[in-house]
Amino acid sequence: MILDDLYGEVIIDHSKRPRNCRPMADANHRADGHNQLCGDKLRLYLKLEGDRVTDASFEGSGCAISTAAASLMTESLKGKTKEESLTLLDVFHEQLTTDTPVRRDLGKLVVFCGVRDYPARVKCATLAWHTLKSALVTQRVTTDIVTTELVPTEMVTTE
Numbered sequence: 001m002i003l004d005d006l007y008g009e010v011i012i013d014h015s016k017r018p019r020n021c022r023p024m025a026d027a028n029h030r031a032d033g034h035n036q037l038c039g040d041k042l043r044l045y046l047k048l049e050g051d052r053v054t055d056a057s058f059e060g061s062g063c064a065i066s067t068a069a070a071s072l073m074t075e076s077l078k079g080k081t082k083e084e085s086l087t088l089l090d091v092f093h094e095q096l097t098t099d100t101p102v103r104r105d106l107g108k109l110v111v112f113c114g115v116r117d118y119p120a121r122v123k124c125a126t127l128a129w130h131t132l133k134s135a136l137v138t139q140r141v142t143t144d145i146v147t148t149e150l151v152p153t154e155m156v157t158t159e
């Protein structure tokens, strides 16, 4: 299992002590993601100033991989523009779903490349990223964190 290897240590660390795991009252983008295959659920919060992500956080419940993925994703998004974030999403998704050579310039995100050998876990690792796309694309500005917004299922479960 991938949790036994070197990269697994980073995943375990982020799953046990997830970074940016908190609701964000002043988020202006938000989306919910649900991976029905595993039962992972998360709500992603983004604060964009102009075109740049100045803060990112999440809350939810899920397996170690989905939690670690959300933790590392929110860390890597801060300071990126919307376009840079979507580009990173594409690169990350390609790394996990194809046999393309591992890109070391992914930084810490490279720890998830081992997941490609476990197709059932790919959805766990990409849930946060699918939710990110939803949050960025909906463009919805909202500060109401009580209302549940439904994300089309296909956006968060389709590879």
Ligand code: ZN
Pocket: 035, 038, 039, 040, 062, 063, 064, 065, 066, 123, 124
């Ligand atoms: Zn999972």
